[in-house]
Amino acid sequence: MTRRSPWQRPARYWPLPVAVIAWELATRSAQAAYFPPPSRIAARLHEMWFSGPLWRMFLTDEAVADLLPSLGRLFAGWGIACAAGVLAGVALGRSYLLSALVEPLVHFGRSVPPATLLPVFLLLFKIGTPMELASIVYGVIWPVLINSMDGARHVDLQYIETGAVYRLSAWQRLTRIILPAAAPKIFAGLRLSVSLALIMMIISELVGSSEGIGHRMLEAQSQFDIPAMWAVIVLLGLLGIALNTAFLGVERLLLSWHRGARG
Template sequence: MRILWYWSLPVAVLAWELTTRSAQAVFFPPPSQIVVRLHEMWFSGPPSRAFLTDEAIADLLPSLARLFAGWAMACAAGVLAGVALGRSNRLAALVEPLLHFGRSVPPSTLLPVFLVLFKIGTPMELASIVYGVIWPVLINSMDGARHVDRQYIETGTVYRLSAWQRLTRVILPAAAPKIFAGLRLSVSLALIMMVISELVGSSEGLGHRMLEAQSKFDIPAMWAGIVLLGLLGIALNAAFLGVERTVLSWHHSVRNGATR
């Protein structure tokens, strides 16, 4: 099965290449043209700059900076609010209906509101990313903190742990698997919201570059942006999985031991 998985991508790319060349569709260039355009736009710079071109520095770096800043703010706020709501039934009863209402509103529909509040620029893009990312983190953190095993809490009470020690040594470690599940979902959402916000309210960034390529009918450049977004998504997911395995190594070892 693993051999088939390794060969599936080259076969799919080859099929894409042959199909698009035979069809000669203007809006669906072959992968070879997309790769060439991708290299020309962003990765044909000097070795001293890690082969990044001026366009890469002007597009990728601001986009990644906004992505990581918005994701970090949303994760910090989501974890703090989620744990607080998960440990307080009274507070959750008051706030939870608003949470379900807020997460039901598609983030893209609020872009005009963010434009009015923050104008075009980085604050508007950060607000869009934070709003789109915070919900899975908050809901998973709340669920994880709410369902901490009662025996863990009672053990902390027996050992007379302070409220801070109970939070950092009992509640957060017990809720960590759920929290990391929300954080993993939020990574892809942050990438999506970064592009959407740049398509609407930015004069720089990867989303703006794709919109500019579309307006100029530079179809290979537009597809190069799409491919680059997919590669970024794969890289971010792989990096996050590596961090998750390191931080939750104790959880994976316990789970593997229980399944044996």
């Protein structure tokens, strides 16, 4: 396996500053009211959320009121969906009878766009955190469930037979054979679910919330505060990159044995 040069990894990111510079020059020359330059967006982003005191890690009052509740709901909904998806997926993957009964319902449920069920969640939970958590959980659970089910179903039969030879208990077979063998598939579903959790967080806050990043975006739109609206969009992009990078780091750490065996 060839090793990358120390200069190759930073070189991958050169299109980003080029794109920002091009965006700055194009918007300044166009003078379009609805497309402010990145410098103006960055200034508004700093003013809204990151110009607070040092002891609060530069977070403003708006950041505490908007960012923290949104992130709390995002991680709570993602965690619930991941736990439920892995547990149900492994159970369905290892039981052919249960899978035959439930799998059609799973494929029906994942085919329903989560946004179309927001009115139902509003009726059931009213406006507030429970409705937003339900929306996130419903939108996130499907890739985790399906990948966990597929990973648990296709465990190498030799591993199962070896466990039977050594008379491993059901719990030992689950923790030492099935889950490690299914882990790459499970983590693939978890990685997809991170971006879906961010999307569902915003959609749920746009529909029914009095706080959060989505509510702040709606408020900026109603007040024709275009730089603030773009600041929210940029913040969401940065959050998506940060969450994906953090998840990849955890995945590399936990699946290092798999990468080493594959390499």
